[in-house]
Amino acid sequence: MNAEVKMMRTAAETQYADALGALPATGAIRGLRAKALSDFIEKGLPHRRVEEWKYTDLRVLMREMAPLAGKPDAGAIAEAKKNDVLANIGAREIVFVNGTFVAELSNLKGLEKGLSISTLSDALSNDAMLPQLLAALNPSKYDAVFALNTAALNEGVVIEVAAGAQITKPIHIRHIVTGTSPVSVFGRVFVKAGKKSQATVVQSHTGPDAVAYQTNTVLQLSVADDAELDIVRVQAEGDKAIHLSMTIGAAGAQSRFRSFTLTTGASVSRHTVPFAFAGRDMRALISGATLLRHKQHADMTLEVDHALPGGESRELFKTVLDDETRGVFQGLIIVRPDAQKTDGRMMSAALLLGEAAEMDNKPELEIFADDVQCAHGATTGALDDDLMFYLRARGIPKKEAESLLIQSFFGEAIEQIENEKIRDAVMTRAGKWLEERSVK
Amino acid sequence: MALLEVKNLQARVEEKEILRGLTLSVNAGEVHAVMGPNGSGKSTLSYVLAGKSDYEVTGGTATLEGEDLLELEPDERAAKGLFLAFQYPIEIPGVASMTFLRTAVNAVRKKRGEEELSTPDFLRLVREKAKELNIHQDMLKRPVNVGFSGGEKKRNEILQMSLLEPKMCVLDETDSGLDIDALKIVADGVNRLRAKNRGFLVITHYQRLLDHIVPDVVHVMAKGKIVRTGGPELAHELEAKGYAAYETAA
Numbered sequence: 001m002n003a004e005v006k007m008m009r010t011a012a013e014t015q016y017a018d019a020l021g022a023l024p025a026t027g028a029i030r031g032l033r034a035k036a037l038s039d040f041i042e043k044g045l046p047h048r049r050v051e052e053w054k055y056t057d058l059r060v061l062m063r064e065m066a067p068l069a070g071k072p073d074a075g076a077i078a079e080a081k082k083n084d085v086l087a088n089i090g091a092r093e094i095v096f097v098n099g100t101f102v103a104e105l106s107n108l109k110g111l112e113k114g115l116s117i118s119t120l121s122d123a124l125s126n127d128a129m130l131p132q133l134l135a136a137l138n139p140s141k142y143d144a145v146f147a148l149n150t151a152a153l154n155e156g157v158v159i160e161v162a163a164g165a166q167i168t169k170p171i172h173i174r175h176i177v178t179g180t181s182p183v184s185v186f187g188r189v190f191v192k193a194g195k196k197s198q199a200t201v202v203q204s205h206t207g208p209d210a211v212a213y214q215t216n217t218v219l220q221l222s223v224a225d226d227a228e229l230d231i232v233r234v235q236a237e238g239d240k241a242i243h244l245s246m247t248i249g250a251a252g253a254q255s256r257f258r259s260f261t262l263t264t265g266a267s268v269s270r271h272t273v274p275f276a277f278a279g280r281d282m283r284a285l286i287s288g289a290t291l292l293r294h295k296q297h298a299d300m301t302l303e304v305d306h307a308l309p310g311g312e313s314r315e316l317f318k319t320v321l322d323d324e325t326r327g328v329f330q331g332l333i334i335v336r337p338d339a340q341k342t343d344g345r346m347m348s349a350a351l352l353l354g355e356a357a358e359m360d361n362k363p364e365l366e367i368f369a370d371d372v373q374c375a376h377g378a379t380t381g382a383l384d385d386d387l388m389f390y391l392r393a394r395g396i397p398k399k400e401a402e403s404l405l406i407q408s409f410f411g412e413a414i415e416q417i418e419n420e421k422i423r424d425a426v427m428t429r430a431g432k433w434l435e436e437r438s439v440k
Numbered sequence: 441m442a443l444l445e446v447k448n449l450q451a452r453v454e455e456k457e458i459l460r461g462l463t464l465s466v467n468a469g470e471v472h473a474v475m476g477p478n479g480s481g482k483s484t485l486s487y488v489l490a491g492k493s494d495y496e497v498t499g500g501t502a503t504l505e506g507e508d509l510l511e512l513e514p515d516e517r518a519a520k521g522l523f524l525a526f527q528y529p530i531e532i533p534g535v536a537s538m539t540f541l542r543t544a545v546n547a548v549r550k551k552r553g554e555e556e557l558s559t560p561d562f563l564r565l566v567r568e569k570a571k572e573l574n575i576h577q578d579m580l581k582r583p584v585n586v587g588f589s590g591g592e593k594k595r596n597e598i599l600q601m602s603l604l605e606p607k608m609c610v611l612d613e614t615d616s617g618l619d620i621d622a623l624k625i626v627a628d629g630v631n632r633l634r635a636k637n638r639g640f641l642v643i644t645h646y647q648r649l650l651d652h653i654v655p656d657v658v659h660v661m662a663k664g665k666i667v668r669t670g671g672p673e674l675a676h677e678l679e680a681k682g683y684a685a686y687e688t689a690a
């Protein structure tokens with residue numbers, strides 16, 4: 001079958017091979033990129049015969065690769081400056097415009113003690129840091145999206161929180177796309193949370209509507225023993241964009257990891273989360289709210305891997321599907337033989353508003369240990385008629401009654417965000433989505 | 441013109457005839473009680489008046505102040521002044537009580553051409569009405585009806601009724617599940633709302649509610665019809681003799 005796939009290479013696959021193959025590179029990074037690219041060329045874009053991509057056939061959904069984005073000009077930077085997504089959360093901001101780090105929009109001054117932030121390009125040229133990063137960069141371990149991201153590896157940021165450091169100010173990484181013509185943008189973010197450290201990292205993805213740009217971003221996390229790390233992602237790409245992203249993480253003993261994703265953007269999006277419980281007694285809460293309209297397609301795929309005993313994982317995902325949207329949730333909890341006493345609970349609930357909307361909801365358990373407590377659930381349904389009637393019998397008009405119920409539905413997921421300011425800001429954004437819905 | 445005028449109303453649910461030519465009229469200022477055996481269609485009447493879509497009206501009319509109710513959406517009926525206190529109020533997880541109350545009050549005020557209430561005014565109003573009904577502020581911090589006891593749910597219905605200032609109140613077994621003290625509180629709440637321009641249709645099985653809320657008219661409903669109408673003494677008669685006579689007659 002590989003041979004067949006290679007022979008039928010799509011336009012997008014050829015364009016990726018050509019564009020990424022032509023990127024200049026020196027040193028160790030060059031070898032890494034080349035390996036990733038050949039890995040990609042071998043795999044091709046994921047398609048429906050690849051089990052994990054069954055519902056999101058990228059060969060079909062991504063016919064062409066948009067040209068690689070150039071350096072942002074003054075106009076692009078001025079446009080990016082207006083970006084106000086989660087502007088009021090009191091965060092330290094790190095801004096990428098069309099994939100390029102923009103120092104003038106970022107704030108790397110006065111870093112808290114124990115916090116270090118460097119751009120990926122600096123880190124890659126730093127011989128001391130390089131091996132550390134590369135160790136985590138084995139392209140063949142992950143899928144074609146990761147291989148592409150590695151083949152394009154250049155821009156990004158490396159955030160390190162030293163052991164014991166408590167960084168209360170959130171760190172917000174803005175990935176902004178600007179302009180009116182389609183571009184391809186890549187980015188990589190590393191977060192290393194040291195032992196007993198604590199930090200909150202926010203990632204937002206935005207760009208213009210009506211432009212078929214493509215983004216590919218990987219967030220790579222390493223959480224040391226007893227550390228506490230919160231991730232909040234807001235995927236609010238433009239309505240014609242293709243958004244591919246991953247959160248790859250491994251966390252150590254007694255650590256605490258929380259991640260939340262709000263998805264409202266892009267015409268096609270896929271977020272993959274391979275997360276490894278690499279220490280005993282660690283706890284993770286992975287949640288998200290996905291709000292879709294028109295013909296959006298959004299795929300959330302998790303693989304939570306418990307390798308050691310005593311882990312607790314909670315996954316809660318809410319998907320609201322209006323119009324002719326398509327939602328995908330694939331969630332796999334793996335409990336390996338040594339992971340006794342694992343307590344895992346996964347829930348994915350979908351609310352179908354549009355008659356032509358469709359949800360593929362697939363939670364799974366693979367359990368190889370005998371003393372565990374694991375459960376998963378998936379529900380797909382419409383708004384409850386009796387609840388609607390109760391609200392309307394109190395004078396609340398249809399759209400408003402729907403908004404109340406929809407908000408209560410996704411609100412449960414947003415409630416999982418630990419930081420109150422961020423939680424409120426995310427709720428406000430989700431509320432805006434509802435307002436737009438109720439006026440249409 | 442009567443406030444609520446129901447004529448020869450027929451309705452069915454899932455092909456099953458439930459209301460079979462029901463006629464009654466309530467004037468402004470009056471309290472009417474409706475009594476009748478289980479399954480006679482009392483709740484169905486209340487749902488049909490409020491506009492629940494499961495019920496198909498196959499004949500007859502229902503008007504509020506002369507305006508055809510059956511044409512209107514449920515929220516429009518509420519805005520026009522119809523209020524239904526549900527026999528079984530439902531829980532709405534995730535919707536905060538205060539948000540719900542405020543949305544309802546302001547939606548209705550807007551439809552009636554009145555100004556929306558400011559937050560402080562609204563809070564003051566809720567606090568006052570809740571206190572009268574012995575509803576704790578803590579309860580209102582919870583989602584709508586979630587974790588409320590049966591009696592608390594019923595009191596919450598009366599709270600909503602007081603806030604929405606309806607013209608025509610339909611109370612479906614608001615007394616069921618209430619202890620003696622709560623019954624008194626609810627009855628006082630209803631009596632406070634009695635007014636020249638307001639009518640009540642009180643569905644109940646028990647005389648004890650009518651001891652507190654003294655009706656002007658009592659109807660007996662059986663098999664989807666009003667089969668007898670009389671004064672308050674009729675309720676006493678029913679309490680003594682039961683419905684046996686009507687079950688066969690209807």
Ligand SMILES: Nc1ncnc2c1ncn2[C@@H]1O[C@H](COP(=O)(O)OP(=O)(O)OP(=O)(O)O)[C@@H](O)[C@H]1O
Pocket residue numbers: 453454456458476477478479480481482483484485494527
């Ligand atoms: N949604 C429905 N589907 C099927 N049957 C229904 C439905 N709603 C009501 N019915 C039937 O209609 C009849 C009348 O029911 P309704 O609830 O109106 O009676 P009721 O007089 O309020 O009784 P109760 O005193 O027990 O409250 C019953 O036989 C009931 O089973």
Ligand SMILES: [Mg+2]
Pocket residue numbers: 482483484527612613
């Ligand atoms: Mg009933």
